[in-house]
Amino acid sequence: xxxxxxxxxxxxxxxxxxxxxxxxxxxxxxxxxxxxxxxxxxxxxxxxxxxxxxxxxxxxxxxxxxxxxxxxxxxxxxxxxxxxxxxxxxxxxxxxxxxxxxxxxxxxxxxxxxxxxxxxxxxxxxxxxxxxxxxxxxxxxxxxxxxxxxxxxxxxxxxxxxxxxxxxxxxxxxxxxxxxxxxxxxxxxxxxxxxxxxxxxxxxxxxxxxxxxxxxxxxxxxxxxxxxxxxxxxxxxxxxxxxxxxxxxxxxxxxxxxxxxxxxxxxxxxxxxxxxxxxxxxxxxxxxxxxxxxxxxxxxxxxxxxxxxxxxxxxxxxxxxxxxxxxxxxxxxxxxxxxxxxxxxxxxxxxxxxxxxxxxxxxxxxxxxxxxxxxxxxxxxxxxxxxxxxxxxxxxxxxxxxxxxxxxxxxxxxxxxxxxxxxxxxxxxxxxxxxxxxxxxxxxxxxxxxxxxxxxxxxxxxxxxxxxxxxxxxxxxxxxxxxxxxxxxxxxxxxxxxxxxxxxxxxxxxxxxxxxxxxxxxxxxxxxxxxxxxxxxxxxxxxxxxxxxxxxxxxxxxxxxxxxxxxxxxxxxxxxxxxxxxxxxxxxxxxxxxxxxxxxxxxxxxxxxxxxxxxxxxxxxxxxxxxxxxxxxxxxxxxxxxxxxx
Numbered sequence: 001x002x003x004x005x006x007x008x009x010x011x012x013x014x015x016x017x018x019x020x021x022x023x024x025x026x027x028x029x030x031x032x033x034x035x036x037x038x039x040x041x042x043x044x045x046x047x048x049x050x051x052x053x054x055x056x057x058x059x060x061x062x063x064x065x066x067x068x069x070x071x072x073x074x075x076x077x078x079x080x081x082x083x084x085x086x087x088x089x090x091x092x093x094x095x096x097x098x099x100x101x102x103x104x105x106x107x108x109x110x111x112x113x114x115x116x117x118x119x120x121x122x123x124x125x126x127x128x129x130x131x132x133x134x135x136x137x138x139x140x141x142x143x144x145x146x147x148x149x150x151x152x153x154x155x156x157x158x159x160x161x162x163x164x165x166x167x168x169x170x171x172x173x174x175x176x177x178x179x180x181x182x183x184x185x186x187x188x189x190x191x192x193x194x195x196x197x198x199x200x201x202x203x204x205x206x207x208x209x210x211x212x213x214x215x216x217x218x219x220x221x222x223x224x225x226x227x228x229x230x231x232x233x234x235x236x237x238x239x240x241x242x243x244x245x246x247x248x249x250x251x252x253x254x255x256x257x258x259x260x261x262x263x264x265x266x267x268x269x270x271x272x273x274x275x276x277x278x279x280x281x282x283x284x285x286x287x288x289x290x291x292x293x294x295x296x297x298x299x300x301x302x303x304x305x306x307x308x309x310x311x312x313x314x315x316x317x318x319x320x321x322x323x324x325x326x327x328x329x330x331x332x333x334x335x336x337x338x339x340x341x342x343x344x345x346x347x348x349x350x351x352x353x354x355x356x357x358x359x360x361x362x363x364x365x366x367x368x369x370x371x372x373x374x375x376x377x378x379x380x381x382x383x384x385x386x387x388x389x390x391x392x393x394x395x396x397x398x399x400x401x402x403x404x405x406x407x408x409x410x411x412x413x414x415x416x417x418x419x420x421x422x423x424x425x426x427x428x429x430x431x432x433x434x435x436x437x438x439x440x441x442x443x444x445x446x447x448x449x450x451x452x453x454x455x456x457x458x459x460x461x462x463x464x465x466x467x468x469x470x471x472x473x474x475x476x477x478x479x480x481x482x483x484x485x486x487x488x489x490x491x492x493x494x495x496x497x498x499x500x501x502x503x504x505x506x507x508x509x510x511x512x513x514x515x516x517x518x519x520x521x522x523x524x525x526x527x528x529x530x531x532x533x534x535x536x537x538x539x540x541x542x543x544x545x546x547x548x549x550x551x552x553x554x555x556x557x558x559x560x561x562x563x564x565x566x567x568x569x570x571x572x573x574x575x576x577x578x579x580x581x582x583x584x585x586x587x588x589x590x591x592x593x594x595x596x597x598x599x600x601x602x603x604x605x606x607x608x609x610x611x612x613x614x615x616x617x618x619x620x621x622x623x624x625x626x627x628x629x630x631x632x633x634x635x636x637x638x639x640x641x642x643x644x645x646x
Contacts, residue, residue, distance in 0.1 A: 047097040054102040057085065155226050155251070159219035166209055166216050167345045168338025168370065175329050176200070176217050179304055183221035183257045186302055197327040198294060199305040201265075201320070203312040204331030207371030210308035213331065214261040217306065224258040226251065230267030233286045241268070241286030249293045249303075257302030265307040271316045287316060294324045333369055335464045336362045346374045350381055353391040360394075364401055364443065366460050376400045402444075402458075407451025415449065420587075422487060422495055423447045423454040428582040429486025429572055430457040430479060435601060436571050437475045445582070446591035454497060470518045473508055478564040478571075480505040485568035486579065509560045510553075519556045527553065 046052050046065070054066040063079055066072065079085045092098050163173050182189055182196040189196055202210040218225035226248065233241040252258050262268075272284050294305060307325065309315065319325055334342060340362035347356075365373060377392075379400035384392045402409070415423075424447050431445045440459035447455040459479070468476075484498040517524035527545050545553075572579060581600055585592050 044092070044097070047092060047101065050100065052101050054104060055089075055098075056104045056106075058106050155224055155255070156218075157224050158222070159215055159225055161212065161215040161219040163216050163220055165345060166212055167341035168334035169209065169213075169331060172213065172329055172331055175327070176213060177220075179217055180220045183217075183223050183259075183302065183304065186257070196304070198323055199307065199325035199327070201312065201325040201328045202306065202308045202331055203328055204310060205333060205369065206310055207369035208331045208333060209370045210331050211261070211263060212370070213329075214259065214306045214308065217304075218259045218261075221257070221259070224255045226255075226258060226260045228260075228262055230262055230264045230269065233268050233290075234283050239282075239285065241282055242289035245286060245289040245293055252303050258304075260303060260305045262305070262307040264309060265319075266309045266311045266314055269307075269309075269315045269319050271314055272318075287319070291318055291324065333367060336366075339365055339368060339373060342370050342373045343377070346370075346377050350377060351391050353393040355394045356392070356397065357394065361397060361401075363460065364398070366464060372404060376404050379403055402450065406453055406456055410449040413449050415454070419454060420447060421583075422491065422497060424583040424586045425486045425490045425579065426483035426495075426497055427455045427457045428579045428586070429482035429484075429568070431459070431482075431582065431597060432575050432579055433479045433482035433485075433568055433571050434459040435597065436575065437479065439472055439475050440479070441594070442597050443594050444591065445586065445597065447586050448590050470512070473512055473518070474560070474564055477505045477508055477561065478568050480508075481561070481565045481568045482572065485565060485572050489569065489572055489576070490579075505561060505564075506557065509557045512560065513553050513556045519560075521552065521556050522549075 043065075046067075051067055052065055053068045053070070056064040056066070058064060063085065089098065089103060163177075166173065179196070179200060186196075202213055204210055214227075215225065228248065233244050248260065252260050268283060268286050268290065270283070270287075272287060305325075312320075312328070320328075340358045343358045343361050347358075365376070368376070376397065377400070380392050380396040383396045383399060384390075399409075427445050427447060431442045434440045434442050434457070440461050442457065442459045444458040445455075446457075450456065465472075480501040481498075483501055484494060487494050487498070511528075512518040513522055514527040517526070527549065578600055582592070582597075585596065585600070589596075
C-alpha cells in the first residue's frame with residue numbers, strides 16, 4: 001500500500017472515531033426533559049379517565065397506547081427521550097394513574113443502538129466522505145494550477161530500441177552514431193577541442209521513422225530520454241509554455257547525460273512575427289525561451305536536443321543556426337533496398353509462409369514508408385487470423401497492400417452491368433498505355449470495387465528513380481488519361497470515373513509549367529507561388545506573376561493535357577483487340593495479374609519475383625493458355641452495349 005493511501009485511511013479512521021465519540025457524548029448528556037409531539041395534558045386526561053388499557057414503549061421515541069375495549073395498539077405519541085418518559089411514568093404511578101394500566105417495554109438494545117448511534121454515525125461518515133472528496137478535488141485543482149508550469153515530458157530509462165530495429169537508412173545511422181559515441185565518451189571529443197552538435201533536427205515525411213531514430217540513439221547510448229510534443233508547451237495561460245521549457249531543461253540537467261526529444265517542433269518553432277499575434281503571442285514567448293535554453297548550454301553539457309518535423313521550411317531561422325539545431329538529418333522515404341530491410345525487421349515476430357518474398361514485396365511497395373510497411377504486415381496478420389491460419393502467406397500480404405492503398409475489397413457490392421463494363425474498359429485503358437509506353441510494369445488490373453474506386457490498375461516503375469524526365473512525366477499523364485480515352489473509344493461517352501485521374505494529371509502538368517521549367521512557352525521560370533498555402537509567414541496568397549502570365553500558364557497546362565490525351569486515344573485505337581481481350585478476361589476472372597497481362601500482349605513473363613501471378617494469388621483459377629487463346633477473342637465475345645457501334 002502506498003504511503004499516501006495509508007495516510008488517507010488513517011485520517012478517515014480518526015475522523016470516524018471523533019464522530020462516534022461525539023454521538024455517544026450527546027446521547028449521555030442529552031436533556032431529560034420530556035417533550036411530547038402531541039398534547040401532554042390530553043395523554044394524562046386519558047389516563048385519569050381510565051381510557052388507557054396498556055402502554056407500549058417502542059424504541060427511544062415512540063409510545064403506543066391501547067385504549068380500553070380495543071385489542072390493538074393504535075394511538076401513539078412521540079417523545080423526546082425514553083429515559084425522561086420512564087421518569088414521567090413514575091410520577092403517573094405515584095398519582096395512581098397507572099393502577100389498571102399495563103406498561104410494556106421492547107428490548108432496549110433493539111433499535112436503540114441502531115437508531116441512536118449507528119445510523120447517525122453512518123450518516124456523519126457519508127457526509128464526511130463527500131466533504132473529504134470535495135476537499136481533495138479542490139486541492140488537486142489547486143495543485144494542477146500550480147503545476148501548469150511543470151514540464152509534461154515523459155522520462156524513460158532503459159530504452160530497448162536499437163539501431164538494428166531501424167532499417168532502410170544506413171547513412172542516417174552513421175550520422176547519429178556520432179551522437180551516441182559522444183554521449184558514451186564525451187571526453188574523447190572535448191580533449192581535442194571538438195564541439196558536438198547541440199541539436200539534431202530530423203526532417204522527413206510522416207512515417208519515415210524520425211521518432212524511432214531518436215529512441216534508438218537513446219537506447220544505444222543507454223541514457224535517459226525526455227520525450228515531449230511541441231504542442232504540449234503551449235497553453236492559453238501566459239507564460240506557461242516558457243515555464244515548461246525552463247523546467248524541462250532543469251530536469252535534463254539533473255539527469256545528464258540525456259536526450260531531449262521534441263516531436264512536431266513546428267508547433268512551437270514556427271517563424272516569429274507571422275499570423276495574428278504579432279510578436280507577443282504565447283507561442284513566440286515559448287520559442288524565445290527555447291532559443292535561450294539551447295544557447296545557454298555549457299560547453300561540457302551532455303544534453304543532446306533532438307527534434308522531428310516534416311515542415312522544416314516554416315521553422316524560425318534562429319532555431320536553425322549553428323549552436324542550436326546545427327545538424328539536420330533528412331530521413332527520406334526508403335528505396336527498394338531499404339523497404340526490403342524494413343519488411344525483414346517488422347516480420348521478426350510474425351510466422352511467415354515459405355512463399356513470402358521480401359524482394360518482390362519491396363518492388364511492390366514503391367513510395368511506402370516504414371509505418372506503411374508495418375501496417376501492411378499487421379493487416380496481413382489479421383487476414384491470416386481471420387481465416388484461422390497459423391502462417392502469413394504471400395497472398396495475405398499482397399491483399400494487405402491493396403487494402404492499405406485502396407481500401408478493402410467490396411465483392412458483395414451490387415454493380416450494374418453498365419458500371420462493370422465502363423470500369424473494365426477504363427482500367428484496361430490504363431493498363432495498355434502503361435504497358436505500351438514501357439516505363440512501368442503492370443502488376444494487377446481488377447474491377448472489384450475498393451473504397452471509393454470501382455476498380456484499379458497497379459503499375460509500378462522498374463526502378464526507384466530519384467529524378468523524373470520530361471518524357472516520363474508526359475507518359476505518366478498519358479497513362480492517367482488512358483481510362484477516359486478508353487471510355488470515349490468504346491462507349492462514345494465519358495463518365496465521372498476519371499475525376500481523380502484528371503486531377504492528378506492536371507497537378508503534374510501544372511508543376512511542369514510552374515515549378516520544373518518544362519514549358520516551351522513559359523521557359524525556365526519558377527512560378528509556384530500561386531499554389532502556396534499559409535506556411536507560417538503570411539496568411540494571404542501572393543502571386544509573383546501577372547494575370548497575363550497566369551492565363552498563359554492555364555493555356556500551357558491545357559495544351560499538355562490535350563496533346564497527351566490524343567496520344568492515349570491513338571495507342572488505344574491501335575490496340576483495340578488487346579483491350580477487348582483484356583475486358584473479356586476481367587469479366588471472367590475480375591482480377592488479372594502480371595503473367596496474364598503479358599500473355600495478352602504475346603509476351604512470356606520471366607519475372608520469377610513477381611508476386612502478382614495467377615498461380616500465387618488465385619490458386620484455384622485455370623492456368624492461362626497463353627497469348628493465342630486471348631488475342632484471338634472476337635468483338636462478339638465482349639459484353640455489348642447497344643450504343644457500341646465501333
